[in-house]
Amino acid sequence: MNKIITISREYGAGGHSIGKGVAEALGIPFYDRDIVRETAKASGFDPELIEDEGEDISKTDSILKSICSASSTYYRDTQEAIHDVQKAIILRFAQAGPCVILGRCADEILREVGIESINVFIHADDVHRAVRVSELIGSTNATEIQRMMAKKDSSRHTYYSRYTGKKWGDSKNYHLTLDSGALGYDLCVKLITEVAQAAE
Amino acid sequence: MNKIITISREYGAGGHSIGKGVAEALGIPFYDRDIVRETAKASGFDPELIEDEGEDISKTDSILKSICSASSTYYRDTQEAIHDVQKAIILRFAQAGPCVILGRCADEILREVGIESINVFIHADDVHRAVRVSELIGSTNATEIQRMMAKKDSSRHTYYSRYTGKKWGDSKNYHLTLDSGALGYDLCVKLITEVAQAAE
Numbered sequence: 001m002n003k004i005i006t007i008s009r010e011y012g013a014g015g016h017s018i019g020k021g022v023a024e025a026l027g028i029p030f031y032d033r034d035i036v037r038e039t040a041k042a043s044g045f046d047p048e049l050i051e052d053e054g055e056d057i058s059k060t061d062s063i064l065k066s067i068c069s070a071s072s073t074y075y076r077d078t079q080e081a082i083h084d085v086q087k088a089i090i091l092r093f094a095q096a097g098p099c100v101i102l103g104r105c106a107d108e109i110l111r112e113v114g115i116e117s118i119n120v121f122i123h124a125d126d127v128h129r130a131v132r133v134s135e136l137i138g139s140t141n142a143t144e145i146q147r148m149m150a151k152k153d154s155s156r157h158t159y160y161s162r163y164t165g166k167k168w169g170d171s172k173n174y175h176l177t178l179d180s181g182a183l184g185y186d187l188c189v190k191l192i193t194e195v196a197q198a199a200e
Numbered sequence: 201m202n203k204i205i206t207i208s209r210e211y212g213a214g215g216h217s218i219g220k221g222v223a224e225a226l227g228i229p230f231y232d233r234d235i236v237r238e239t240a241k242a243s244g245f246d247p248e249l250i251e252d253e254g255e256d257i258s259k260t261d262s263i264l265k266s267i268c269s270a271s272s273t274y275y276r277d278t279q280e281a282i283h284d285v286q287k288a289i290i291l292r293f294a295q296a297g298p299c300v301i302l303g304r305c306a307d308e309i310l311r312e313v314g315i316e317s318i319n320v321f322i323h324a325d326d327v328h329r330a331v332r333v334s335e336l337i338g339s340t341n342a343t344e345i346q347r348m349m350a351k352k353d354s355s356r357h358t359y360y361s362r363y364t365g366k367k368w369g370d371s372k373n374y375h376l377t378l379d380s381g382a383l384g385y386d387l388c389v390k391l392i393t394e395v396a397q398a399a400e
Contacts, residue, residue: 121371169371170369170371171321172323172369174371174377174379176377176378176379176391177376177377179374179376183375183398184398191376191391191394194394195383195387198383198384
């Protein structure tokens, strides 16, 4: 195992904060959705295209085909093409050295090409998540919070199942899963950091 | 959270060794299947009855009914009565103070009565498990090892689902799940011990 750490997470479970904390503790880069998007942009891809891979983006299909280097390949749909763009970017990050990568099925992308990584899943109970989501979306409307949690989880679940053929959140797919609600973010950062340090 | 730690585990993933290591590190008692059985025996229950709750033990049904203090209660079958005996013993252990309890759906038994615990699941890949199972059963016959792993996992899965209504090994049910094959037993002991110490 090396120091590439992938973090999958439920919405509102603090995966972003924890991943960032681990990267800081280890002094290595942290790549989240924004960074993947920015890198895609810098590479010539329209950032709009990877804004939300769960959305209907058929309108951008022709643009994507025109800029994608693998345009000769048959794509089941645009979402698949976007996944391939993200995959290439994630592989570039991983090949550059130790880092923390959030989401995007990074665990499976690296496994496919034989790059070892420490794969982590972060979850939490609904109460802890609701408090965090309330902060994230700036709302105290319970229905809205609940809808947002369900929507985001469903989208991540579908995305993971589609590209890995595995069950999102099944402990078998990860080296370490943590309940950030019960353990607290700081302890989660400490435990993941230790696992990474032990792998040196 | 207090220092009662429950450990669920796949067969051959080292849950027993890891649980024992955690108990030693924390200086607290470790209760495995043997100790639950011995305690039942000392309490007047026939140890044969809880030898293997997956077995057909209908022949012992009348004996059990005659000794079980809750004999007036309707039992769906003998397995359920045995589960109740084990439950009473586990509650007695937990009420006596901090400890590590292996298997027996201890996580759910404690949750039901409102006793907080740190719930851990230990799993490993087939190669690491096969090596361990080979040692445990003293055989290098691959078919036998494979059959044993499938049988034990299926039995634990069924038992957990039946008494908790939840999915065995689903990360949502545990505070911490660990891949002992990739991480190694020593690191697993260290991480669980830290979680327990942080809960002080």
